[in-house]
Amino acid sequence: MQSLLIANRGEIAVRVIxxxxxxxxRTIAIYSEADAxxxxxxxxxxxxxxxxxxxxxxxxxxxxxxxxxEVSGADAVHPGYGFLSENPxxxxxxxxxxxxxxxxxxxxxxxxxxxxxxxxxxxxVGLPLVPGSDxxxxxxxxxxxxxxxxxxxxxxxxAGGGGRGIRVINNEKELRxxxxxxMQEAQVAFGDGRVYIEKYLINPKHIEIQVLADKYxxxxxxxxxxxxxxxxxxxxxxxxxxxxxxxxxxREMEELVAEFCREIGYEGAGTVEFLVDQExxxxxxxxxxxxQVEHPVTEIVYGIDLxxxxxxxxxxxxxxxxxxxxxxxxxxxxxNAEDPNxxxxxxxxxxxxxLPGGYGVRVDTHxxxxxxxxxxxxxxxxKLICWGQTREEAIKRSIRALEEFRISGSGLKTNIxxxxxxxxxxxxxxxxxxxxxxxxLMI
Ligand code: MV4
Numbered sequence: 001m002q003s004l005l006i007a008n009r010g011e012i013a014v015r016v017i018x019x020x021x022x023x024x025x026r027t028i029a030i031y032s033e034a035d036a037x038x039x040x041x042x043x044x045x046x047x048x049x050x051x052x053x054x055x056x057x058x059x060x061x062x063x064x065x066x067x068x069x070e071v072s073g074a075d076a077v078h079p080g081y082g083f084l085s086e087n088p089x090x091x092x093x094x095x096x097x098x099x100x101x102x103x104x105x106x107x108x109x110x111x112x113x114x115x116x117x118x119x120x121x122x123x124x125v126g127l128p129l130v131p132g133s134d135x136x137x138x139x140x141x142x143x144x145x146x147x148x149x150x151x152x153x154x155x156x157x158x159a160g161g162g163g164r165g166i167r168v169i170n171n172e173k174e175l176r177x178x179x180x181x182x183m184q185e186a187q188v189a190f191g192d193g194r195v196y197i198e199k200y201l202i203n204p205k206h207i208e209i210q211v212l213a214d215k216y217x218x219x220x221x222x223x224x225x226x227x228x229x230x231x232x233x234x235x236x237x238x239x240x241x242x243x244x245x246x247x248x249x250x251r252e253m254e255e256l257v258a259e260f261c262r263e264i265g266y267e268g269a270g271t272v273e274f275l276v277d278q279e280x281x282x283x284x285x286x287x288x289x290x291x292q293v294e295h296p297v298t299e300i301v302y303g304i305d306l307x308x309x310x311x312x313x314x315x316x317x318x319x320x321x322x323x324x325x326x327x328x329x330x331x332x333x334x335x336n337a338e339d340p341n342x343x344x345x346x347x348x349x350x351x352x353x354x355l356p357g358g359y360g361v362r363v364d365t366h367x368x369x370x371x372x373x374x375x376x377x378x379x380x381x382x383k384l385i386c387w388g389q390t391r392e393e394a395i396k397r398s399i400r401a402l403e404e405f406r407i408s409g410s411g412l413k414t415n416i417x418x419x420x421x422x423x424x425x426x427x428x429x430x431x432x433x434x435x436x437x438x439x440x441l442m443i
Contacts, residue, residue, distance in 0.1 A: 001025055001076050001100060001315045005069050006040065008080030009059060011366045011380060012291070013040035016078045019307040028072040030065060032058035034374040039366040048072060053376045059083045062090055069099060076100035076314060078307075082378070085290040086113065102314040104268045104289045111264055112287040116158040116196055119284065125259040127284040130275070132198035142179050142197055143172065152200040155182045159190035161286050163233030168200055203434040204275035206230070207242050207282065209257045210298045211270050212309050214319035219261045221254035222302050223326055225294055229422055231343065231438045236415070237422060238294035239331045240301045243391055243431040244276065253282055260287070269295075269310045275435075293334065296364060296385045300330035328387055329394040333402065333419040335365075335382040337373050340417055347373040348411030356401035360387040360394075373412065381407065381414065391431070399423050 003026035006013045017027045017040060029044035034053035041047040048068040051058040058064065060083055069077060077094050079085035085103065092106035103109070112118050116135055123129055133145045136158055146153050146169070155178065157165030167182050169175045179195070187193035210222040226242035227235045241250070257272045271292055273285040295306050302324045313319065339346050349372045355363045365382035367373075373381065386401055388394030402420050422441065427433045 001311065003028060003045075003072070003074040004076045004078055004102070004311070005030065005065075005072055005074040006044065006078050006080065007059065007065050008078070008083060008085075009035050009038060009040055009366075009377065011364050011383060012080040012293070013038075014043060014366045015364055016080060016307055017043045019305055020078075020311065023308065023311060025311070026074075028068070028074045030059075030068050032376070034376050037371065039368060039371070046072060053374065055083065055376065062087075062093060065090075066093060066097065069094070069097070074099070076102055076311075078102040078310070079290070081290050081293055086288070088113065100314050102268070102310050104266060104270065108264060108266055109289050112270075112289050113161070114158055115156065115161055115286055116194060118287055119196075121263055122260060122284040125256060125263050127256045127260060128282060130198040130201065130283045133196045136194035136196050139179060142175060145197055146172065146175055149199045153197050154200045155179060155195050155197055157182070157186035157190055157192070158194035158196060159186065159192035162288075165189060165195075169197075201275050201277050201283070203436055204277050205242070205244055205434050206273065207245065207253075207276050208271045208273045208288075208292075209253055210295070210306070211257060211261050211266065211272065212306070212313065212319055213261050213266045213268065213270070214313050215267050215316060216318055217262060217265075218319045219258040219266070220319055220321070220323055221258050222298050222304065222306075222323070223250060224253065225297055227294060228433050228435050229428070229437060230435060235294060236334050236336075236438065237331065237419065237428075238297055239329065239391075239394070240297040241326065241329065244280070249280065249282070260284075268313055269306050278434075293380070293383070294332050296362060296383060297330040297332050300362065300385055300387050301326050301328060303327065328389045329391045330385055330387045331394045331398050331423075333384045333398060333423075334380055334415075335384060335405070335407070335419075336379040336415050337381050337412060338379050338415055339413050340415055343415075345375065345379045346411060346413040347375040347379070349373075349409045350407060350412065351409035352406055354404065354406040355382075356384065356404035358401075360397050361385075361401050362387075367407065384419075392429075395423050395429060 005028040027044040029047040050064040084090040088106040088109040094101040155167045213219040225240045227238045229237035271288045274282045362385040386398040
């Protein structure tokens, strides 16, 4: 691999470019007209404008990206997260053009994108599933399964995921009303009307296992991240390891995840998502076939560059390393351009920027003074990742770093104060937070 086209923008494009450069790989940025002055374009060896600001005409437009790939002569594509990163068609088109897609095969993306099929594989390898329907349901089957497992239940779209196409149902009357709607919505949103049902778990934690797997069947699991601090399926704070898991439970989850990955012939970096209930039981939810926003907390506690391994695996290298030892605790705060009260996006010009630093502090960002945050994309401005020998130290260091952090400019608001509130709360400090914590904090 001589050169790599980064089919993304923002902090993740910068993140990938940095590692590619260290590996001696030439980098090609693509950018929309709204991103002409973006950091990823400045850092890359070459930039190609691919279209107007709207994602559908730029970062989501396969033909335009394939043209840029052809023109640039790059021999590989890194898709980052979001956009086309888990699109099986895109992965297949890249492969068919003779280029390397840095990620799992189209077949694997297809399989894990189908939540019903993924659950079948999970069941086969012995991963625990939430009680529910085995496979998609029709009206009769849904009523039958629901009365057996009891309410509340959730209806989920087979082609959904990440919180898209999920609905809570409290009783049979509601199920009769909402099931047809849920099926129609799934058909419209995903072109696939299949839905399945599960028992609704009350106040679980969101815990996910990181994996790396090479083309030769070697699978390495790198512990978990806890991502329970979220709002409307947007994660806000993630940490590794989770203080909620015992070493025994961690090993059990990691072994099952490794078996799942071997079963589907997974390759690249990936994440298997679980919900963990108040008794400590874990349940498989879905697998994500991309590098995730929160990957740095795993990098910090395991001392490994996950993007480097994505690239090495994609170019056919063996994952010939021992599992690194985990050390200490890392916490990531996602700094977003949003109004602290309404959570509405608040883009604008960066006029003043002071990034925190010091021992145990990492900031992944594409911001610089004079940069204008465009309104067309997600509102992530920066990720603050702090390490500590203990969780308490990681929390204290995060609060100290948040106090140093200054981002301001006309129209630009951030959620820095929100992070200080969460990190200072008793629930978070005691590790008792769950997926509804932010909702409860805001009341
Ligand atoms: C659930 C659940 C409760 N019970 N499944 C949403 C994202 C998707 N990956 C799984 N999701 C959920 N599935 C059962 N059986 C609650 C959620 C959920 C959630 C999960 C993780 C993080 C945040 C969440 C917010 C709302 C609902």
